[in-house]
Amino acid sequence: METQLVLEKWAGAIYTLSIGANKEEGGSRGNTVKIGGESSLPLLFKEGNIPNLPAVAFEVWDTPPQDWDEGLVCAYGDVLHDPFAWADKCVREFKAKLLCVRMQGSHPDYGNKGPQEAAKFISTLLSKVNVPLIIIGCGDDAKDNLILPACSEAAKAERCLIGCAIQDNYKTLVASVLADGHNIIAESPIDINIAKQLNILISDMGLSLERIVINPTIGALGYGLEYAYSIMERARLAALSGDKTLASPFICFTGQEAWRTKEAKSGPDHGVIWEVITATSLIQSGADLLVMRHPKAAEKVLAYINTLFKK
């Protein structure tokens, strides 16, 4: 006798969000990336629809990273000193479908570039590569409130994903994203309630919940991975049970977190392994978008996605 699987029926679904606008949509991107849309937990194809695969974005900086580990520096080589060449290498050589550019050069401690310079950088980047962009601020609230609106305006109509809005600083970014037709990343400190509160606050300003991606903040393997995992799982269960205020896709900065660990730097390929394990674990708790650093890790994770998500 065949065993009958007990299937869960879900009332809700995650919003589908697309990053990048092609010519028909008023932008200039060669491709767009759709994330979200699932109405079941990851990989449980019988319980609901999983229309989009988890996506991988390559992390690129607007300034040469000063403290990146040897493993990463070797993988990219000289292009790390030229952000445009770096972006180009990701697209051409590593077949990146999505770039995540961090405006680190605007940070007061890393070059302190102004909003005009930042806007010019984004315009140039958009002309040099044709994949969709995720734009991340430098992490200094006051500075981000100056440069992100400029970047947002420079990328108007390209439907980027811009972040990160946080509970104490979201209004400026929400206003720009609304004006320029982008999507937003709402970051919360591994806290399901703050994630939810921030989504409500952002949607109260008129930016619909369908345009929000949650950055739940994660920890790498051995550094709180399971904590992030369970918070994401709880949020996802709430969303699938019908809570629309949590029904946003997740973005996880796996590269950044994995390469911060001392284990990543303790031997050849350790960082790659650390990044792969962190990313693949989080995919199982519902990650929709992974921002990665090492091309080899990205390749492995993409292979993993393509294998497991093949229905």
Add this chain to the structure above:
Amino acid sequence: MQKFKVTFMPDNKSVLAEKDRTILSAAISAGVYVNSVCGGDGVCGRCKVILKKGQVSTQPNGIITAEERKHNIYLSCLTNIHSDLEVEIPESSRLSFDSLTPSQVGERLGSLYSKAEDIQPVNAKFKEGLFKHSPFATKLYLELPTPTLDDNAGDLERIYRALRQLGDFPVIQTGLFNIRQLGELLRDSEWKVTVTLGKRNDTVEIVLVEPGDTTDKNFGFCFDVGTTTISGQLVDLNSKKILGTKATYNQQATFGNDVITRIVYAGQSDGLERLHEAVCNTMNQIIRELILEHNIDLNDVNCVVCSGNTTMIHLLLSVDPAHIRKDPYVPTANFLPVLRAAEAGISINPRGLLSCVPGVSSYVGGDTTAGVLSSGIYQKDELCILIDIGTNGEIVLGNKDFLVACAASAGPAFEGSGVTSGMRASNGAIQKISIDKTGFEVKYSSIGDKKPKGICGSGYIDLLSSMLEAGIIDKGGKIKAAGRRIRQTDTGKEFVVCFKEETDISSDIVINEADIENLKRSKAAIYSATAILVKHLGLCFTQISRIFIAGGFGTYLDIEKAVKIGLLPDLGLAKFSFIGNSALAGASQILLSNQAMTMANNIASRITYFELSVDPGYMDEYSQALFFPHTDLTKFPTVKF
């Protein structure tokens, strides 16, 4: 009856007193405070006085030494007046709070010390005649037959006999103090005396025998001893009339805002003593002001009923509360016997009685029992909830079949403490606020229509709700708008409710982001405790028929706005009743009726205590409620901003 003039030094206050009254009793009538820990039993030796002029009779005791006797030192409680007297009260016999100079008071209590202020109690709608009028202390005037050779019963038996003819008193007790006085007192007053009877648990005690007929003067006090606020009420026990109500901040606040810090403080050297002194001072201050205003002799105040949370009652009685905060959280006593008020340091008639409303557990005290009593939920058929919004919020769920209670540490914000412009619900407190959506202009009304001095709890509820509606703050409680009333300060943004010129104080009345955060935590604690209690019993809010809201909010509370900010569940206004200070109302019922006292004992033993801290869901519920109104908007379907 012969009366003599007794003058007390150094106060230089005089009073006329009947022959054979004690010096202590005369001192109390004169408003001169003399220490008396034993309540006139002649055992504590704290009430020594120096006789300067006049004739007295005194009883032998082991306290006054031969040396002291030579210097005319007497125990004022055992010494009877036989002529005009001049008496000096030495510093050591004065009640300590009188010895504090105003500057010492200021230094010790800082800005927290304030005069007790009149408050308007909410007229709770009690069923008249629910309990039979049988006050805690009753006065009976007796005209005893003069003893003869045929009727040679003893003096005390003579009183007992007369009493038993008036009513059914199964067990009567009398203190030695009264018996010692009796022989002379009865004869001097020509066998016409007033006997004050007090209910002491299951017995009746002759509290006092006074010459003549004083039955028209029988007063009592009831108190709600709160962590932040102490409210007291003077009641005429004959007419059941409430003569006055006053409230003031608990002076213990200098030693910490919540019960836990106070318990910790009590463990330090002198800590318990200081906390005890602070609460007594506060209560005595209320007593003193009310009797002066109503021109009442302190000797005619014969009893006090206190409702308060368990920690407050421990501190009032100088009982170490240490075990309340230690696992498994057991108090020294929930049910306390009737005591003499003087033993606790409360200055009324030194023989007067003190009853504390029985509590349920360490964190659900007699104030909750009194609240259940006055709200009447213990006799309802339908499911009810009583929410007492205070520093220690308490929630009781149940009906005539069962009662379950839990406590939520909400903090003092809704009592107007710990917030920038907060104040009690007294004259000059802003209690109603509306804000215009375009220009953010503020309309408000204050208690007594006085120039505003600050904002009270109900004012804060109105204010938060109006700020949300006008879009001045976001749902997280951050000020997001700009305008002439919104200012940036070092500690964040603030909103000006009233500019200095409109106020009765020398500064603007404002609310800042830290205040909002405080209020948000308070409301989250109350809401989540209620939600968990309902959930724990396998119920949902829709099954609840009635919700009683209690708290020191003055006379006004806008339930709709309290729902809008997420303090109360969204269940339709028809289900809510605001009943004001239910703990005080319950205490006054107990003061006036022995039946109510019996019922309070019954209620306290029926309530099941539910410990929130062991419920794993509590923290989740609490953090979900840290938002206006709540992160789960489906729980507040009617709230729209």
